[in-house]
Amino acid sequence: MSDSTNAHDGTEPHALGLSQRLNWLRAGVLGANDGIISVAAVVVGVAGTGAGVAPVLAAGTAALVGGAFSMAVGEYVSVSSQRDSEHALIAKEREELATMPEEELDELTSLYEARGISPATARQVAVELTAHDALRAHLEAEIGIDPDDVVSPWHAAVASAVAFLCGGILPFAVILLVPGQTKILATFLAVIAALALTGTESARIGGSSKRRGTLRNVLGGAIALAATFAIGALLGTTGAV
Secondary structure: OHHHHOOOOOOOHHHHOHHHHHHHHHHHHHHHHHHHHHHHHHHHHHHHOOOOHHHHHHHHHHHHHHHHHHHHHHHHHHHHHHHHHHHHHHHHHHHHHHHOHHHHHHHHHHHHHHOOOOHHHHHHHHHHHHHHHHHHHHHHHHHOOOOOOOOOHHHHHHHHHHHHHHHHHHHHHHHHHOOOOHHHHHHHHHHHHHHHHHHHHHHHHHOOOHHHHHHHHHHHHHHHHHHHHHHHHHHHHHOOO
16 A cells, blocks of 8 residues: 555655666667677778778768667657557546546456455555546556656667767777777777676666676677678678778
8 A cells, every 4th residue: 555655755766757767778778789789890890801991980980870870760769659559548548537437446446456455445545546646546556657757769769879879989999099900809809898898787777697698798799790800801801892
């Protein structure tokens, strides 16, 4: 009962917009991870052909800008679909409350009974919450939606694009600034370190094993870099580019 009645006194985590904060974090970590891997793969592949600074600069810039826009658009479309679904559910619940209030009150009572609350107490809780804010009570009990915490596609899109740029700029800067043949090795090492960081953070946010998440992230990135470098080197050796 206390969880239901105190959910909006400003002290509970979701009263502070937990859903949207987690959405930004998720988009940010994934965007940074994609930026690191995709930009690194492009610049390492081009550098593997033996190309000079100018082609690497051009390819890296295109990968950085194009990837950021791609991530932003993809995240916007995905979260917009989620937001539309949430708005549709809110509208449906509002209509049901207006057209069949008694049935909705009985439904809310049964939901609290299913949680182990006695019938009399469940009815009292349902009546009091309905009197306070019927729509909020039903949305939270039935489908777990906070009407004040609907996800924002714009926030997710911006977070994803900025994170992609922040992640992608690392391998781009390393391969441009480190001189000679060591630049490819330096880029590999920088990417592995960055992927270990984003893998650990992603696992922390998701509540999964940090070791498994980090290893999976680092291994995937290492394979991607090795593959693109090998292809670039092969093309450079055969004179195809």
